Amino acid sequence: MDSLPSAPRTLPDALRIDPADQVAVALRPIGAGETITVGDAALAIRDSVERGHKIALRPIAAGEQVKRYGWPIGTATQPIEAGAHVHSHNLRTNLRAEEPYSYTGNPGAQAPYPGDWSFQGYIRADGSVGTRNQIWVIPTVGCVARTADRIAAQAARRHAGRIDDVLAFAHPLGCSQLGDDLDGTAQLLASLACNPNAGGVLLIGLGCEENQLGALLDRLPKHRRARIRSVGAQISADEYAEAATAIDELVEIAAQDRRETVGIGALRLGLKCGGSDGFSGLTANPLIGRAADVVTGAGGQAILTEIPEMFGAERILMNRAADEAVFDATVAMINRFKRYFLDHGEPISENPSPGNVAGGITTLEEKSLGAVQKGGHAHVTDVLAYGERLRRAGLTLLEAPGNDAVSTTAMAAAGATLTLFSTGRGTPLGSPVPTMKLATNHDLAARKPGWIDFDAGLVLDEGIDAATHALMTRICAIASGEPARNEVNNERDIAIWKRGVTL
Numbered sequence: 001m002d003s004l005p006s007a008p009r010t011l012p013d014a015l016r017i018d019p020a021d022q023v024a025v026a027l028r029p030i031g032a033g034e035t036i037t038v039g040d041a042a043l044a045i046r047d048s049v050e051r052g053h054k055i056a057l058r059p060i061a062a063g064e065q066v067k068r069y070g071w072p073i074g075t076a077t078q079p080i081e082a083g084a085h086v087h088s089h090n091l092r093t094n095l096r097a098e099e100p101y102s103y104t105g106n107p108g109a110q111a112p113y114p115g116d117w118s119f120q121g122y123i124r125a126d127g128s129v130g131t132r133n134q135i136w137v138i139p140t141v142g143c144v145a146r147t148a149d150r151i152a153a154q155a156a157r158r159h160a161g162r163i164d165d166v167l168a169f170a171h172p173l174g175c176s177q178l179g180d181d182l183d184g185t186a187q188l189l190a191s192l193a194c195n196p197n198a199g200g201v202l203l204i205g206l207g208c209e210e211n212q213l214g215a216l217l218d219r220l221p222k223h224r225r226a227r228i229r230s231v232g233a234q235i236s237a238d239e240y241a242e243a244a245t246a247i248d249e250l251v252e253i254a255a256q257d258r259r260e261t262v263g264i265g266a267l268r269l270g271l272k273c274g275g276s277d278g279f280s281g282l283t284a285n286p287l288i289g290r291a292a293d294v295v296t297g298a299g300g301q302a303i304l305t306e307i308p309e310m311f312g313a314e315r316i317l318m319n320r321a322a323d324e325a326v327f328d329a330t331v332a333m334i335n336r337f338k339r340y341f342l343d344h345g346e347p348i349s350e351n352p353s354p355g356n357v358a359g360g361i362t363t364l365e366e367k368s369l370g371a372v373q374k375g376g377h378a379h380v381t382d383v384l385a386y387g388e389r390l391r392r393a394g395l396t397l398l399e400a401p402g403n404d405a406v407s408t409t410a411m412a413a414a415g416a417t418l419t420l421f422s423t424g425r426g427t428p429l430g431s432p433v434p435t436m437k438l439a440t441n442h443d444l445a446a447r448k449p450g451w452i453d454f455d456a457g458l459v460l461d462e463g464i465d466a467a468t469h470a471l472m473t474r475i476c477a478i479a480s481g482e483p484a485r486n487e488v489n490n491e492r493d494i495a496i497w498k499r500g501v502t503l
Contacts, residue, residue, distance in 0.1 A: 046084045047084050062079050073363050095348050095363075104318075126224075140203060140209060140212070175210055177498075180499070186216055189216060190220055192413040195433070202243060203231075206233050231246060263298055265393075270411035280359075284456035285370050288422055291471055304372070304375045305398040381395060406497045426452075428491050431486070453478070454471055
């Protein structure tokens with residue numbers, strides 16, 4: 001975000017992001033009756049305003065569009081005086097149903113971001129690069145989820161020190177599903193089994209489930225088969241012994257892998273936010289956007305998902321579509337997701353969450369305009385359906401909901417080998433891959449050091465350039481093997497997007 005300081009400066013009381021904005025964001029709690037300076041102007045504060053919340057910089061008429069980030073975030077529902085608190089009591093969303101969009105043309109070549117970054121990764125047979133060398137145990141169905149857990153725990157103890165870890169990813173699905181819902185589960189699990197962080201994968205099935213083990217194996221590419229083993233629990237005389245033998249074989253293969261120096265363009269970066277607050281769009285999300293620019297500018301791949309949290313900001317991404325086919329695919333995905341809400345009788349603006357609102361976010365447009373900054377300035381080069389895997393360098397849009405567990409799992413299945421996760425409220429949640437938590441503010445980073453990998457409050461203290469350098473240093477260390485906090489805490493779960501009926 002170009003309006004952020006590039007070098008250290010004295011922090012103001014409130015920050016106006018774009019010259020077109022009628023509001024500023026409070027950087028500290030401000031009491032009624034105080035006079036503060038925003039830019040070069042003095043402003044008398046009428047209402048007490050919490051940190052991260054918005055203050056009117058001038059009178060705003062009822063019915064007037066209110067802007068933050070230079071884009072509308074809603075409409076004033078009543079006259080708002082200068083210095084007044086702008087929030088849910090006097091601002092409403094403008095979002096409606098599906099919309100028409102117009103292609104504006106190819107954005108041209110993406111300029112590489114300056115810098116020479118590298119990490120130590122595991123080069124796989126298909127040319128992808130893992131940041132970990134683990135054995136993953138994936139059940140086809142929830143009935144053998146606990147079996148998978150026990151198999152992985154026993155193998156992890158048996159092979160400690162030979163590879164990075166043995167992990168199981170339990171889930172409750174795979175049975176009592178039909179049609180597209182079943183296909184989504186099967187495709188997600190098959191794609192997860194292809195993640196470069198898995199040096200080997202054991203698929204364990206029950207036998208009678210809809211998500212049949214044989215059909216799941218058929219979804220895997222040929223180059224991956226040498227590092228896949230499978231066990232059918234119902235037909236095995238001893239599934240634990242058979243699984244142990246299979247994992248032993250996989251460990252013998254994976255233990256030969258060694259880290260090698262690769263450029264940052266080999267990284268596959270997942271981009272995520274959760275528990276957002278009014279600072280998310282000021283610090284952590286634009287900082288993640290800088291990291292996405294570094295990676296994609298070097299020829300790498302970044303993944304942006306949480307499609308409902310693009311509503312109101314989708315045109316920013318559409319304007320960066322690499323060509324008309326990508327533009328059309330983006331429009332189709334956005335409108336399809338809006339229709340998904342409407343067909344279930346829900347408004348498309350049923351967001352932000354109560355925690356987001358408490359942190360200063362008023363409408364979904366405001367949340368979305370902050371959220372899409374995680375994509376930086378990278379060109380949108382591809383659009384993937386849920387469960388599909390990465391195909392192109394650049395910024396990929398991936399179909400998945402905003403739910404933290406579902407969306408981080410979808411990015412891992414798409415091929416993300418490290419995920420950047422911004423949070424203003426805090427969350428311990430992790431995904432199958434290293435999930436770096438960026439606190440949007442110093443307070444959260446100080447209160448929850450066991451959750452947080454990086455304090456993005458540095459952006460306001462030292463500038464976006466210094467913060468980018470510090471974050472890239474941390475990314476390269478974690479990509480090279482230093483554990484992220486989710487790994488230290490063993491927070492590495494999956495969740496599957498269930499969209500159909502249950503038998």
